[in-house]
Amino acid sequence: MAARQALQVHLDLLSQPCRALHILLACTRLPHTVRHVALRRGEHRTPEFTEINPMQKVPVMVDNGFILTESDAIIKYLVNKVDEYTAWHHTHTRPHAAKVFLLEVLLPAQTGSPVEAQRLVGALSQLQETLDQLESMFLRRQPFLCGDDITVADLLAVCEIMQPEGGGRDVLQDRPLLQRWKSRVQAAVGDAFDQAHAVLYALRDRRRAKL
Amino acid sequence: MAARQALQVHLDLLSQPCRALHILLACTRLPHTVRHVALRRGEHRTPEFTEINPMQKVPVMVDNEFILTESDAIIKYLVNKYDVPDHWYPRQPERRARVDEYTAWHHTHTRPHAAKVFLLEVLLPAQTGSPVEAQRLVGALSQLQETLDQLESMFLRRQPFLCGDDITVADLLAVCEIMQPEGGGRDVLQDRPLLQRWKSRVRAAVGDAFDQAHAVLYALRDRRRAKL
Numbered sequence: 001m002a003a004r005q006a007l008q009v010h011l012d013l014l015s016q017p018c019r020a021l022h023i024l025l026a027c028t029r030l031p032h033t034v035r036h037v038a039l040r041r042g043e044h045r046t047p048e049f050t051e052i053n054p055m056q057k058v059p060v061m062v063d064n065g066f067i068l069t070e071s072d073a074i075i076k077y078l079v080n081k082v083d084e085y086t087a088w089h090h091t092h093t094r095p096h097a098a099k100v101f102l103l104e105v106l107l108p109a110q111t112g113s114p115v116e117a118q119r120l121v122g123a124l125s126q127l128q129e130t131l132d133q134l135e136s137m138f139l140r141r142q143p144f145l146c147g148d149d150i151t152v153a154d155l156l157a158v159c160e161i162m163q164p165e166g167g168g169r170d171v172l173q174d175r176p177l178l179q180r181w182k183s184r185v186q187a188a189v190g191d192a193f194d195q196a197h198a199v200l201y202a203l204r205d206r207r208r209a210k211l
Numbered sequence: 212m213a214a215r216q217a218l219q220v221h222l223d224l225l226s227q228p229c230r231a232l233h234i235l236l237a238c239t240r241l242p243h244t245v246r247h248v249a250l251r252r253g254e255h256r257t258p259e260f261t262e263i264n265p266m267q268k269v270p271v272m273v274d275n276e277f278i279l280t281e282s283d284a285i286i287k288y289l290v291n292k293y294d295v296p297d298h299w300y301p302r303q304p305e306r307r308a309r310v311d312e313y314t315a316w317h318h319t320h321t322r323p324h325a326a327k328v329f330l331l332e333v334l335l336p337a338q339t340g341s342p343v344e345a346q347r348l349v350g351a352l353s354q355l356q357e358t359l360d361q362l363e364s365m366f367l368r369r370q371p372f373l374c375g376d377d378i379t380v381a382d383l384l385a386v387c388e389i390m391q392p393e394g395g396g397r398d399v400l401q402d403r404p405l406l407q408r409w410k411s412r413v414r415a416a417v418g419d420a421f422d423q424a425h426a427v428l429y430a431l432r433d434r435r436r437a438k439l
Contacts, residue, residue: 054364054365055361055365066305066308068308068309068312069312069316070311070312070315070316071315072311072315073308073309073311073312073314073315074308076307076308076311077304077305077307077308077311088280088281090315090318090319091318133266136265137265137266
């Protein structure tokens with residue numbers, strides 16, 4: 001029988017903030033248990049899960065009975081760290097990258113309708129502005145978003161930027177500066193990067209196979 | 212000659228996060244200088260301000276040349292660094308995590324949903340001269356209602372403040388967002404006694420600083436009323 005760890009996280013690896021948390025746990029080697037929650041199968045709406053998290057969202061952390069939601073609160077709790085990027089992340093990187101994935105993959109999959117081209121153009125444009133700002137504000141003269149070292153900010157950002165890959169779209173295609181940053185992040189976290197993104201890669205590959 | 216403080220903040224008191232920071236500074240009595248930036252006059256786009264903050268947003272803090280944007284990063288930095296009462300952003304990891312939990316949720320719920328009501332009722336009509344877009348407003352109010360429901364059921368269930376028994380920076384951020392529609396004469400807590408009681412507790416805890424921070428917003432509300 002597997003030992004019950006005090007620290008438990010409930011994750012769906014199709015969710016960007018879940019992947020960031022997953023990578024952090026892998027890198028820091030904090031002992032923990034992962035419970036997988038499949039959002040697309042509605043597992044976040046079961047009575048059992050709702051009892052843990054009435055918000056019905058992932059990720060959620062349970063540490064010796066202390067229940068915590070919100071990925072950056074969880075991550076910070078785990079490393080006791082505060083920085084400026086994560087606030088901006090929630091109003092820029094996360095919504096703008098997520099919207100592209102929503103329009104290209106999620107909505108068509110759920111509704112059976114074709115991609116709404118007009119909205120997608122708008123979402124891509126907004127994402128371009130955000131990527132411009134990432135390059136000019138956070139990566140100007142430093143290798144990582146918050147300085148010389150990788151921080152939780154880099155994990156949160158890279159996972160959002162990866163999400164459109166689920167639809168086969170590399171949003172960094174023409175951005176060598178961000179590509180170099182992403183390579184540094186991948187190098188810093190090692191195997192944990194691809195392990196966390198395995199589900200997303202599988203989605204991308206399944207969609208490609210259908211074309 | 213007034214002493215130049217090492218800590219400087221650039222604020223527009225029509226901005227909700229600026230007010231939260233203003234109230235925190237008043238409550239903690241940290242020595243500081245306030246530079247007012249009038250967004251409606253485009254003062255955030257001047258070359259001088261852009262040099263301080265290329266994001267062209269408020270609030271921004273300068274502490275001995277260390278420049279920081281994003282209201283909750285600034286607020287947390289100040290509480291972390293300076294000797295202020297611990298309850299604002301407790302050091303104990305679980306209590307601190309609760310504040311982080313709220314401030315993350317704040318950015319995706321309280322802030323956008325309350326701000327949208329103010330945008331539709333006050334800002335857009337003022338800027339465009341067009342009437343209020345009634346359909347969009349109905350949708351925005353509905354979304355805000357859901358968020359207020361969640362504030363009551365998730366964060367204020369069995370506790371007097373959003374993150375526990377004591378006021379924290381979370382309460383400041385939230386109350387300033389919830390006040391914003393007042394600029395258009397709308398009290399979004401009108402039928403919500405639980406949230407009204409919470410707001411009274413926050414006001415009692417911060418004293419005069421509350422009305423001082425909201426003076427500009429009240430003035431806007433009163434000017435609009437006078438025109439009716």
